[in-house]
Amino acid sequence: MAVNVFASATEAGDTAVPLGGSGVAATVDCPDLSERLTTVPEQARPDVDTELARLDEQIAAAYRQLQEAARTADDAKLDEGAILDPLKKERAGTIERIAAVIGKAGKRPEGLDTLAECTLRRTEVATTDAPGGSPDQQRQQQNGKGEEPGNTGNTGNTGDDGDDGQTGDGQQPGNGGQAGNGPVAADYADINSVRPNVVQAPRQKNASTGSFATSCGVNAEGLFNSDNLIAAPGVSNGAHHFHDYVGNQANDAFSSDEDLAAAGTSCADQGDKSSYYWPVLRLQNGTVEQDAESPGGGIEGNAGEIVTPAEVTLRFEGNERGEVTEMPRLLRIITGDAKAFVNGDTNANASWSCTGFEDRQLKDKYPLCPSGSDVVRTFTFQSCWDGRNIDSANHRTHVAFAAADGTCPDGFRAIPRLVQRVVYDVDAPSLQDGGRTVPLFAVDSFPEQLHKPVTDHSDFINVFDEDLMREMADCINSGRECGPDTPPGSEPGQGENPQEQPTENPTKDPQEQPTENPDASDPPAERTATASAPAVPGQDGRDDGESEGKGGGSGAGRNDGQASAPPAQERDDDASPRAEPRAATTPADDTPDDASGAAPAPGATQGTGGGEDAAAGSATEPQATRGGLAETGSGLGLWPAAAGGVLFAGGCVLLIRSRRRSM
Structure with missing residues (x-):
């Protein structure tokens, strides 16, 4: 994706990068050193982590310098050397310190010095023919009904149109956006334009079909910081963007394992002191938030109103091939890549969708949801563990994604698969006026990542009581659905076996659904399926949200007059939330043009669909009654x-x- 989006200014024979008057049309692109450091001696890791965080700070400072130069450039051009030469010198010194500390503890890595040089890359910017507004407004424009009065077709916040970056009526588009560095109209897609790209994942005879739900709230108390205890321990503002936290209440850059173990938790079951955190979602509505003048907040382009989720669902699921083993205490997992916009999407894994349309998953676009439908973020975590390490030098190689059939890499064992589903009651933004009428929304990001949806990610630190973790594994392996309100010794058979569940559409048999490419060497089943239109072959995925119907929250009836309701065949308004199917799924390798038959198999698992209270307890109840x-x-x-x-x-x-x- 990054190769297609970026175009280097120097490749065109120009030593200066064109810049728009209201923001930059370029970003700082530096090699990610952490991708190369897969093995670092244990004693060297603290120093290496500190130096890696210093590299991130250097890039952030260079990007802020780029923005400032863009605002003051009279000719809308910028000399690259003024930014890149000092940055290269700083990076070279930091990389040398990393190589030295590793060499002191073991074998010195070779070739790291070649990663010091960065480039300025043009970014994807909005064009005048980009679709604007809500899904209904876009369809009206396509049908020749024109735009709303006063709209000029300036659809982005970058202002890369050669003028002063303002709309035709003299107002700044999108309230300035994320301090001028995104998002833009091209970062959004109407969910109705996305073909279904998620199907039922096949299960073998010995599959572990149960699930374990934990309810930890929605961060209504407002626990935020811009640290990252996993990626940048001991470094304040190591993430350069703010996170929502649920579960453990003591997570910051300086928390020790003992601090986490002794902390309070927002989880209903006090035996779960795990930490769950992800970048906050913001509305670009001009609201001055608490972090407007803080590092990680407005200073680094993360501006606007922080949105509290309407619902957060945390579920641990089984393996398609066999039983799962318990997670080791203090295991750390990161899913997704916070730097995917410049790194490429190899590790991108988060997905975006809308309630009622969760058989359609996006990875590189924010969804424009119709009236009555809420925005959904889904994070599916790696579920194979190397059996030895609770972390690794690059925070990735100690865990892995399972293949489509549940197979783990050699030497790895299956552990419970965490699936996080975060729902927001936000309206589809008015892209035709840069979000001035209905504000844009976007996730926080590193400043040079421009708030692209592909950079979404989530983090997890396991601080379950060992007894509760053992109960979780037993529950999943015995085929039950469990949670904080489930009594011990619940009868098996109440889990998510598709053959035992009632379905909304009895004409669709889960066993008859198309499956993914049988080649287990393809990308893993746990990669969430995404597409802007057709499903991309080889991008496997899971959708733990309701594939039909509205998944709770308070968004029903909003956007009236702006977007149509989902087609009748895609939602059943008469169905109770208990009847809405959830599916652990993988995308079809070849989605038919008419998208018929591509929806996920109903009844694979059951959703609570009832908001936070339902997530806390109702998932533990039997899904169907049998007999007389x-x-x-x-x-x-x-x-x-x-x-x-x-x-x-x-x-x-x-x-x-x-x-x-x-x-």
């Missing part, structure tokens, strides 16, 4: 009432007879 009255809870309640009625009638008969005899 004598076999069901309702039947057991009727038999005593019936017996009482018979006794009452008999008493009345005896009373009448005794009265007749006395007469």
Whole structure:
């Protein structure tokens, strides 16, 4: 993706990068040293992590310098050397210190010095023919009905149109966006334009079909910071963007393992002190947030109102091939890549969709959702562990994604698969006026990543009590659905086996759904499927959200008049939330043009769909009742009432007879 998007200014024979008057049309692109450091001696890691964080700070400072130069450049051009030469010198010194500290503890790595040089790369910018507004407004424009009065076709926040970066009516588009560095109109896609690209993942006979839900709230208390304890321990503002935190309440850059173990938790089950965190979502509505003047916040281009999720679902699932083993305590996992815009999408894994449309997953676009549908972020974590390490030098190689059939790499073992689903009640932005009418939304990011959706990511540190983790593994392996309100010893068979679940559409058999490429060497099943239109072959994925119906939250009825409701065949308004199917899924390798038959198999798993309270407990209840009255809870309640009625009638008969005899 990065190769297609970027065009180097120097490749065109020009030593200066054109810049728009209201923001930059370029970003700083530097090699990611952490991708090369797969093996670092344990004793060298603290120093290496500190130096890697210093590299990130150097890039962030260079990008801020680029922005400032863009605002002050009279001729809208910038000399690259003024920014890149000092940056290269700083990086070379830092890289040398990294090589030296590794060499002192072991073998000195070779060739790292070649990674000091960075480039300025032009970014994808909005064009005047980019689709604007809500899905309905886009369709009206395509049908020749024109734009709203006063719209000039300036659809982005970069202002890369050669003028002063303002709309035709003299107002700044999008309230200035993320301080002028994104997002732009091209970062969004109408979910109706995306073909279904997710299908049921096949399971073998010995698959572990259960699941374990934990409810940890939505960060309503507002626990934020711009640290990253996994990637940059001991470094303040190591992430350069703000995170939402749920679960452990003591996570910052300086937290020790002991601090995490002793901390409080927002989880309903106090045995779960794990830390779950992801970049905040913001509205570009001009709101001055608490971090507007702080590193990681407005100073680094993360501006606007932080949106509290309407719902957060945290589920641990099984393996398609066999049983899972317990996660080791303090295991650290990062899914997705915060630098995917310049690194490329090799490690990009988060996906975007809308409630009611979760058989359609996007990786490199934010979704424009129709009325009554909420924005959904889904993070599927690696579920294979090397059996030895709770972390690794690049925070990736100690865990891996399972293949489509559940197979783990040699030497790895299956562990519970964490799937996070975060729902937001936000409106589809008005792209035709740069979000001035309805504000744009975007995730926080490193400043040079320009708030691109492909950079979305999530982090997890396992701080489950060992007994509770053992219960989780037992629950998943025995095929049950468990959670904080599930009594011990629940009967097996109440889990997510597709053959046992009722479906919304009985004409679709989960066993008849198309499956992914059987070649296990293809990208893993746990990679979330994404597409802007057709599904991309080889991008495997999972969707733990409801594939039909609205997944809770408070967004029903919004965007009235701006977007149409989903097609009737894609949602069942009469179905209860308990009936909405969830599917652990992989994308089809070849999605048909008409998209028929490509929806995920209903009934693979069941969603709670009822907001935070439902996520906390209702997922633990049986998904279906079976048999006659004598076999069901309702039947057991009727038999005593019936017996009482018979006794009452008999008493009345005896009373009448005794009265007749006395007469």
